[in-house]
Amino acid sequence: MSESPRKSIHVLHAWSESQEVLTNTQMLSPRGARKRVKVKKKKRKQRQGEQRSVSDPQLRSGGGDHARKETKYKADEPIVRGIFQIEKKSHDVVLTATRVTWTPIEPETPTAEHDVKKQEEYVELQDVFAVKVKRRRSAGQQTGGTLLGITLFYCKKKGLKLKDHTIHLNNLSADHCEIWFKTLKEILNGFKNRPKSLKVFINPSSHKKEAYKIYLDEVAPLFKLADIQADVTVTERKGHALSILKDCILEDYDGVVCVGGDGSVAEVAHGLLLRAQMDAGRDTDSIFTPVQAALPLGIIPAGSTDVVACSVYGIRHVVTAAMHIIMGSRQSVDVCSFSSMGRLVRFGFSAMFGFGGRTLALAEKHRWMPPSQRREFALIKTLANLKPEDCELSFITSTRNEDQRFAKEHSLRDEQNSDREDICEDDSWQTRRGLYLNVSIMAIPCLCSMAPRGLAPNTRLNNGSMALIAVGNTSRSEFIKHLKRYSSTNNQFSFSFIETHTVKTVRLRPHSQGIWADDITEEHEESDSKTTPIISSEGMHPWNIDGDLLEIPSELLIRVHPHLLTLFGGDVEEAEEAPVKCSCI
Structure with missing residues (x-):
């Protein structure tokens, strides 16, 4: 009889978690509900790995001709993943060792209009030169302010011209933005050819x-x-x-x-x-x-x-x-x-x-x-x-x-082999x-x-x-x-x-x-210049x-x-x- 109440409590917790999942997915199609549950499990495992990656001193990244330290991550392996608002729309944003990729999140409901999905966009990290925390401050305020997200500054080429552009990743979570900011800074610091x-x-x-x-x-x-x-x-x-x-x-x-x-x-x-x-x-x-x-x-x-x-x-x-x-x-x-x-x-x-x-x-x-x-x-x-x-x-x-x-x-x-560069006799x-x-x-x-x-x-x-x-x-x-x-x-x-x-x-x-x-003199000016x-x-x-x-x-x-x-x-x-x-x- 002593085992019965404990068993009932476990069953109650299991039923409660299932109801929470159903509540969160009641507006989704059955296929969408299954996908959302899988995504949650995947994100939970991913967050555990991300916390380790941020503190890993070996994390360095780069691209192109720039020097890059070896990392335990593959070029296309996600390091951090999260949801940000970009231009007032929610996006699934993924950070790898070489790029930041964002894809718009489309609703999946039986009644929703199925718009043509936008293709994913990305910026190579070798083109990013700065990352800053984005805050809203009142006039005259130098520090603090309301957290809005993070901003990436990157270089874009048009013809021979290079111009600076920005990507605003809006998210109000301080912990979320801190993880992204520290990881991005650590990757950017891995570009050794960039002057400091x-x-x-x-x-x-x-x-x-x-x-x-x-x-x-x-x-x-x-x-x-x-x-x-x-x-x-x-x-x-x-x-x-x-x-x-x-x-x-x-x-x-x-x-x-x-x-x-x-x-x-x-x-x-x-x-x-x-x-x-x-x-x-x-x-x-x-x-x-x-x-x-x-x-x-x-x-x-x-x-x-x-x-x-x-x-x-x-x-x-x-x-x-x-x-x-x-x-x-x-x-x-x-x-x-x-x-x-x-x-x-x-x-x-x-x-x-x-x-x-x-x-x-x-x-x-x-x-x-x-x-x-x-x-x-x-x-x-x-x-x-x-x-x-x-x-x-x-x-x-x-x-x-x-x-x-x-x-x-x-x-x-070798510079020390010779102090003189004599003109060759054959020349x-x-x-x-x-x-x-x-x-x-x-x-x-x-x-x-x-x-x-x-x-x-x-x-x-x-x-x-x-x-x-x-x-x-x-x-x-x-x-x-x-x-x-x-x-x-x-x-x-x-x-x-x-x-x-x-x-x-x-x-x-x-x-x-x-x-x-x-x-x-004027006399010279009148002479034959040829x-x-x-x-x-x-x-x-x-x-x-x-x-x-x-x-x-x-x-x-x-x-x-x-x-x-x-x-x-x-x-x-x-x-x-x-x-x-x-x-x-």
Whole structure:
């Protein structure tokens, strides 16, 4: 008799649980009721596993080319599952090691209208850069507030542009949201290529003096969302960033960011590479072997042309540049070394001698003018006084197969095996002596809005070679035709007076002393510009190196170094922006 009451209690509990199930499923079809019971059992087991997974320190995840730690979960194995409201509709949301998937929950009742089910949607975790708890706060309230759910911030690509988007997962359960938040944060922290601390240089004088505002309004909020600590320096003078990079502790940062134009980018790139040579104890003579920079460089375009940014991002777009930095996408690039009189002058990406150098020199002498007016004035004035340069041009060519071999050997070479990169005896120099209106040497395509195909369309970011473009002496009208073709789809080099070469070393030795266009007298202006070179006693030759004016007293040796610098970004073919024609030509 003692067993009977206890037995009755067990039967009563069983009947009670069955009634609860029937109550919860009374509006469902029989098939739906069975499904709901199975789902409940499955979720109960799943929650037990989830509690273990959140505390598991081995949980790391990633995707694409990013580093990812091994986990005990398969790529498609659910880690966390729950119900959230997305755009005011309930969704079944599943988190795996690689993506978040959500599917709308459709009612199953005998009287319900059977709408066509929406297909499941998802976002790859390699595209997610931040997760935040979503709360409703009153005006002026800084902390606390009513819990609404969690928000995912992810990067979406449209053409060449990258933009930030959000997914709001609404759920009022604090425990539920905490599990999802911690799990997502732990997975996102597994992407090791993404920077967490950056050294940022801002040139406040760049272009229209909007660089600082661009950073505060468009870049800083994205860095904050991605939990990136930014150590910001607003440069006060030319060479300020270079002096800081020589002495700062680089180990404190995961990368360096430059907000400015091509001149600012060139200074920071030179500073990173020069610091690498100092740390390696390299003697920077004319034929030394440089070592790679320790940190990647990110570029936020805030200049007038931004050829480096356009070459690596494919577009002049601030948010795209910021997203490349946040997501940690990286691209190795070739860099040139410029040496004179046996010593390194600087590192850079491109150089122009003749028309390009004299135009910049004239513009620098009129910096009191607005940037656009200054550039057009210098261009018109230099074209009006167009004169050739008498120089000796020597170079060593590089075939496509040699480019690939040279780049591969350089990437595999141990930095300590050799301190010098002697020019091989087998490499034969080719020499030209004559009058040249302009000579360009470029290691990157130099894309920009005024030249959507690039100033050097026949080279790439990391093919281990440079493009040599030598424009011989010709009439002013023919030279202007050549310049106009940069903004069109026509071949700008299909002229008899232009020769192009794929090279790995260039030496240019001027035989006349160049003077600036506004120093030419009226008597010179009336002389025959086709055969009379510019003569001056100043003894200095203006070079345009990455938008910076450098005056070199003698010959300049330019060599390419494959994969010497890493940039945040990717390799692109050409800029997406519409061509911008110069109004003066």
